[in-house]
Amino acid sequence: MALVEFPTIPDLNHIIDGKRVTTSDRLPVFNPSTGEQVADQAVATEQDVDAAVQAAKRAFTTWTRTSGAERAELLLRFADAIAAEAESFARLESLDVGKPISTAREEMSFYVDPLKYFAGAARLAHGTSLGDVGPGLHSRVEREPIGVVGLIIPWNFPLLEAVWKISPAIAAGNTLVMKVTGVTPLSTTRFFEIAQEIFPPGVMNLVVGNSTGGKALVAHPDVSLVSLTGATSTGKQVAASAAQTLKRMHLELGGKAPVIVHPDIDLKAAAEYLVGTGYANSGQDCTAPCRVIVHEAAYEEFVGHYVDFAKGIQMGQGLDERTTMGPLVSATHRDSVRGFVERAADYATIALGGGAEDGGGYFVSPTVVLDPAQDSEIVQEEVFGPVVSIQRAGNEEQMLQWANDSQYGLAASVWSNDLNVTQRAARELNFGTVWINTHMQVIPEAPFGGFGNSGYGKELSMMALEEFSRYKHVMTQTA
Structure with a gap:
């Protein structure tokens, strides 16, 4: 660095x-x-x-x-x-x-x-x-x-x-x-x-x-x-x-924002966008798209693109002009995030990252966790760091069910070109903000706040x- x-x-x-x-x-x-x-x-x-x-x-x-x-x-x-x-x-x-x-x-x-x-x-x-x-x-x-x-x-x-x-x-x-x-x-x-x-x-x-x-x-x-x-x-x-x-x-x-990805979209473009927002502010955002649920027909392609884009993140000190992802805010928080990843390795696949970086700061590298169970800690608890889980779902009903299976209700997004699919999701998702084919877009004219915990x-x-x-x-x- x-x-x-x-x-x-x-x-x-x-x-x-x-x-x-x-x-x-x-x-x-x-x-x-x-x-x-x-x-x-x-x-x-x-x-x-x-x-x-x-x-x-x-x-x-x-x-x-x-x-x-x-x-x-x-x-x-x-x-x-x-x-x-x-x-x-x-x-x-x-x-x-x-x-x-x-x-x-x-x-x-x-x-x-x-x-x-x-x-x-x-x-x-x-x-x-x-x-x-x-x-x-x-x-x-x-x-x-x-x-x-x-x-x-x-x-x-x-x-x-x-x-x-x-x-x-x-x-x-x-x-x-x-x-x-x-x-x-x-x-x-x-x-x-x-x-x-x-x-x-x-x-x-x-x-x-x-x-x-x-x-x-x-x-x-x-x-x-x-x-x-x-x-x-x-x-x-x-x-x-x-x-x-x-x-x-x-x-x-808090929040644990689900992202529902259907197979009828440009999966490469969606993956690029979701990497950019998922690791923004080192994932320390209650609306970060950290819980991605992908239809099985799109899963392999989407994961390939997602991991490739995540590999391109340039970690470094915040004031370094070349940096695209900085550290976590404190040593205590860094250790907490690393603990989540270390435990996830026992029940899911760590496709990328998970380690701390040398240099004296509070760094954790961008991490992708594949196929965790719906009831697992990494899916249910707010990690608040550069850690994104990706799950494979069989159909639209399961995707919505998993998305709503959370104590949090702050924000969610759905990605599809089918108007019927996106409007059903907007109706069914139990979150204060629902984005369609985008994520983390906030304007002063629109209210921001969640449900549940x-x-x-x-x-x-x-x-x-x-x-x-x-x-x-x-x-x-x-x-």
């Missing part, structure tokens, strides 16, 4: 009420490409979280009175400011997560676009009027912001997840406290530093560090809603804690604005 020069990162601190707040307790931040420390971050205590919540609570008293047009203007200014630092953000995101710098650059539009979409949505939010409903009685329903919201984001797409949650929360008129993961805090901290130049103090607050800050945010009685993206096990714990104060919850949790609630679209709103019925006696 080629060695590249990494930028110097300043120490990272909380941002509360428009100011940087440091702590004596610090945690290191590591570069997943090398395993070396690149920064130092504050560790949020319960007191730090309370200070952030109180700042947001104070700011809400005036922020809630801003018009949709005012919030829209600030969101557009924010989008322009982020776009102006696109290359800097791409490098931070690459260093943070380990993703290829080329991928990080391509993702920048996905960070800016939701800010612009919700700037427009801020001006469209409204209630309803029932008009006169009885003698002298007039009824209306008003939409209101919820208040202080707590946002907790994961490590796999820190900047993207921050944008997805902040954009509708701000557009709806809320103030917020975000807890960013201590594993990947670089890009998000810079994001909040820029926000302080645009939004009033206290509207957007950030705490960094370990899980203590997240737990305190969930338990805080002045936080009216918590929106979490993370593992299903974490979501269950957070929901139980939030229930103690009866706060609203939005959970975007993938959580509840929606991100993106006007539905996300509803997640961050409450409704009040006002009845007036006019005569």
